[in-house]
Amino acid sequence: MQIYALDDKAARCGLETGQPLANARAICPELMVFDADEVADAKILDDIADWCDRFTPLVALDPPHGLFLDITGCAHLFGGEAALLRMICGALTWQGFVVSAAIASTSVCARTLTRGSPGRIVKNGEEAEAVNPLPVSALGADAAITTGLRRAGLKTIGDVAARAPCEITARFGGDFTTRLAHALGEGDAPISPRKPLPDYIVEKRFAEPVTTESVISITLSQLAHMLVAAMGKQGKGARRLEAGFFRTDGAVRAIVVDTGQPATKAQVIDRLFRERLDALNDPLDPGFGFDLIRLSASRTEIVVQQQRDLDANVHDNDKLADLIDRIAARIGGRRVIVHLPQDTHIPERAVWTAPAQHHLAASSQAAWPARAESEPPLRPLRLFEKPEPIKVPFATVPDGPPHHFTWRRAVHAVVRAEGPERIAMEWWKQNGEVLTRDYFRIEDEAGLRFWIYRDGLYGSELVTEEGKPAPANWFVHGLFA
Amino acid sequence: MMSARMSTLASLRGDIERLEAHGDGYALNKVALGHAGADAALRGGLAAATVHEVFSAGHQSAAATGFIAGLAGRLAPRRPLVWVRQDFSEIELGALSMSGWAELGLDPRCVVSVRAADVDTALRTAADALACDAVGVVVLELWGEVRQLDLTASRKLTLAAQSSGVTGLLLRVAAQPSPSTAESRWIVRAAHSPPAAPLTLAAPLMPAAPGSAWGAPVFDAELVRNRHGPLGRWIMEWKCDECFFAEPAAYPQPVAAAPAHRPNQAFQRRAG
Known part of the structure; x- marks a missing residue:
């Protein structure tokens, strides 16, 4: 058994991670030991990432302990990069986490800085200068590579960068060379955000956290109007909507609503969310209040304007689609189904039950096999x-x-x-x-x-x-x- | 002031007219079933924009389902149908099969099914669907005794149906009739197919003669509540090709001992 993580007090006693537990106990007999719970660690990292969604929609996980935030174009909303960095670190520290953060123009460089000199903000083009004095361990490469570099006498990243890349590649492999280049600002490894970027986002921040249901529902309908106005300018309608409720204590609740046809009316969006919130098994818990409510359209479609007044049939179809959306918002899209014929003789597979929201048009035009005239039913009801x-x-x-x-x-x-x-x-x-x-x-x-x-x-x-x-x-x- | 009073008076008059219209069975929009005896008892046919109940015993559920399918087919053949049911009833009674639906001569393209997890959801969904005038018929399928479907819930469904013009059909399997605001109430059992050579051990598989094919949906439908007319009990056959209920041609003596009043052309008046 080895030490997986330790707190400040234990570190002051001279313990370090990776040490066998028996040695640690010998050094410090009053040591308190708990089993490492990697699942819980991953969960808390995910929760922190949820919380970070309030700063930027592009948050990527860097397991086991890291997060990447792509703050391109977001920093000015929070008073600049330095203020944003202070805000994030302050809030997380206040919650009891140990944080080290850095801002740089490539993800690998920023990660290297958090290990070597946290709190730095490095401008584009100054990466090499910032990274060079840091120890090689800050690169986060395998222990074998780090030890190998140290044995070779290359103590800082600058030392390694000074060698010819072919030498490094021959000894430590291509991956390491790439990582080194990225850390020095030459090229960048893409991050993979947890969620795709929504097409439209509107949000409302509150100086004083809100807890009452009426304020929340008024806010949602205001946001719906803002969202519809933004989408309307580009002739879009929302097929999937997500409401995010950010609580002051860091918990985030997301509620997703799908629609069968592009939603272009604020009243429709408002009503769908009301149905959904009404039917939640575990109701929205405001706790100490929400300080940010966000409405985003994660999937949108171009709306085809139709002549409504003359064609009663189209009008009826719209109403039916609205009804299906409302029922689906309340009880789930998989529970409202239409039936599509399948080309098979196996009785249990002859009909495909498909979600009505997405297949209503297909089902109304489906070609069912004609029944044999003057025969009794050959298939059971x-x-x-x-x-x-x-x-x-x-x-x-x-x-x-x-x-x-x-x-x-x-x-x-x-x-x-x-x-x-x-x-x-x-x-x-x-x-x-x-x-x-x-x-x-x-x-x-x-x-x-x-x-x-x-x-x-x-x-x-x-x-x-x-x-x-x-x-x-x-x-x-x-x-x- | 004067105009406000006038408009109040006008709206009150409108309300009274509306109430009277619904109180009077003859003003309702009726859809003939095709079966002469039943249509006569119902004074022209099944009333649209109201709620009707169909009860059946647990093992007779398929017959009741077929009967409801027929009623829906008569009431609104081209309009969307919303069929609300509980998860449990699907396991117990089998899922509604659209292949079988098409075999009855009905259009599976019109059917939207809703699988509700519990009774409350099912009731609420049915009420929502009944209030949407783009729908033709709403079927609510409930298994067993349902405490939530009391007089209030039933009244809600009826009001929703009246205001939108949608017809509600309640399929109650393995339940006892309870007070409700339904316009009519039926108890449906399966009835024998018209005669053909019955299966014997000596001649196990006689190929059915053309035209005498057994297996057409035949129901023994008993009308036990009718707000605007007499009651009765009839043997009805659903004609899959023409989509109406008919009297089976030359219905024979049933194999099982028949109740005293079957088949019955005369009305049976009952108290209640």
Whole structure:
């Protein structure tokens, strides 16, 4: 067991990370030890990243302990780079975190500075000058490389940079050379932000944190108006909206609402959020209050203006789409579905249930197979997602329908039967052996109509290893009206 | 001042007119089912813009579903239909299959399904859908006894239906009828197919003669509540090709012992 992390007091006793626990205990017998919890560490880093969203939409994780913030074009909103750096460090320190931060024009350079000389702000072009005096360990390369460099007598980054790149590459590998170049400001490694950049963001900051529901809902509707105005200038409508609630104590709650067609009206957006907030399982907890509420449109579409007044049908479709959006906002988009026909014979896959918000237009134009004229229904109205096993004591002939069967503890005598309708499984899509099904339409003595099937063919599929006929499994798959 | 009073008076008169219109069964927009006996009892057909209830026992749910599908097909064949159901009822009764829906001669493109997690959500969603006049029919499927669907909830649904012109159909499976504001209430069971050679051990699989194909949806529908007319009990067959309810041609003696009043052309008046 090794020491994973330690606090200031332990460090003053002479302990260091990576030390075996037994040695540490020998140095400092009263040491208190806890298990490292990397999952919790990752969670807290994620929470801090959520909090950092208030400064810039582009926040990237640099596990295990780092965050990148792309503050291009954001710093002036907070009184300049120095003020922003002070604000972030101050707020995080106040919350009890140990912070070191730096600003530079490349991500690797900034990371190197946080390890060597935190708090610096390096202008574009001055990276090499700032990084050169730092020790090689600040680069954050593998321990083997750092030790190797130190053994070679290269103590600072400047020493390493002074050598020819080919020498360094030959000894320590190409990755290290690239990292060194990035730290010196030659090229940059891209960061991968946690969330894609929203198309539009509007937000409202409060000098005094707000807690009351009415203020929050008024703020949301104001923001909706601002967002719609911003989108309207470019003829866009929002398909996905996200409301972010930033609490004073650092907790951030994001609420996402999807729409089926581009939302261009503030009232619609406002109403969707009201439905959503109303239906939350864990209601919005303002705690000590929200100091920032943000509304962003993360997916937008160009709105096609339609002539509404003359075509009543279009009007009706809009109203239906609105209804679907409202229901989906309340109970979730996966729960409001339309049905699309699929080109397959397998009964349970013949219909695809798709989210109504995104497939309403497709479903209204879907081409369903025409029914056979003057035939009774050949497919059941109620279909079990998982066919239910039934007990069949014997069938009249090996390939015939059962004489009677037991389903859900009730015995049904078969009065009429038609079949078999043989449906072979799609062997080209499946792994392993799948059995052919023989379907029967059955009517029992009470007039109930069932759709049952036998799994497997007698003689060919249903045989034991010795070549004898094996008993068949029967299932109820659906119920006819 | 004068004009304000006049407008108040006018709006009150309008209110009274509206109330009277709804109180009077003949003013309702009726849709004929196609079955002569039932249409006569319903005075012309099923009333649109109201709520109707269909009850069935648990194992008869498919028949009730088919009956509701038929009613929906009669009421608004081209307009969107919202079918609200609970997750549990899908497991218990099977999911509504659009292949089967199309086999009944109905249009699966019109159907929007909503899977609600619980009864409260289902009721609220149904009320929302009933208030949206772009919808033709809203079906609310509930399994078992539902405490939340009391007289108040039922009244809410009816009011929403009246103001928007949307018809609400309640499918109540494995439940006992309770007081409600529904315009009509049905109890539906499956009925036998019209006669063909029944299955015997000697001749197990007689191919059905053309035209006599058994398996058409036949219902034993009992009208147990009708606010504006008599009650009754009829055997109805849903004609998949023409999309209406009809009297099955030459319905035979049922195999099981029939209740005394089946098949029945005369109205059976009942108290309540």
